[in-house]
Amino acid sequence: MQDTSSENTDVLLCEILKLMKKRLKFMPLVAEWKLRNHKSLYDPTREKFLTEQLTNELSTEQQALVFLRGFFSCQFQAAKLLQKQYSFSRPLKEEASLPDLERELRPRIAETTKAMLPVLQSLRRSAIHAANSGFVMASLIRLEYHLDEFGPEVKNIALQQLRSDHWYQAGD
Numbered sequence: 001m002q003d004t005s006s007e008n009t010d011v012l013l014c015e016i017l018k019l020m021k022k023r024l025k026f027m028p029l030v031a032e033w034k035l036r037n038h039k040s041l042y043d044p045t046r047e048k049f050l051t052e053q054l055t056n057e058l059s060t061e062q063q064a065l066v067f068l069r070g071f072f073s074c075q076f077q078a079a080k081l082l083q084k085q086y087s088f089s090r091p092l093k094e095e096a097s098l099p100d101l102e103r104e105l106r107p108r109i110a111e112t113t114k115a116m117l118p119v120l121q122s123l124r125r126s127a128i129h130a131a132n133s134g135f136v137m138a139s140l141i142r143l144e145y146h147l148d149e150f151g152p153e154v155k156n157i158a159l160q161q162l163r164s165d166h167w168y169q170a171g172d
Contacts, residue, residue: 010139012123013162016116017146020158023075023112024082024150026105028090031083033101041083047076054117064124071120071161075113078158082150137163 034041051072055065099105127136140162147155 009126012119012126013139013143016119017143019112019116021146026109027079027082028086029099030105031086032098035087042080074157074161078154082154
């Protein structure tokens, strides 16, 4: 039988993976909109702004901020890769069925992304409390199937920061 902190870590890992999946599911629509409107799939200025905006809202120790910046960098890389894959392999939808990037998609993506922050903070606290990197990795391996539908390359990029073991060690 698992202890409470182990169960909590499982619940939190499951929740963050579901949010990652939800966020990634928007990317084909984002790619379609960008292609239709002749926009680049990659916007480094926007990524930097979003990363700073997300991490500036938090007052936490340096190690947690480094983890969060790395985590969101991995999410942006996975999203770009998924958009690129989609742009080469899928036909564009009819324009009438395409949601607007600024008014519809980005607000929904931002809402999902912001929902990740408290889960990530709770997950880190739970993992530090469990103080067992083997358990956390075993739980992640057991639960990462949530991202299988995006293919191994996107999945591996999205999970890269969670797979590192330094993020849940006690802070500075």
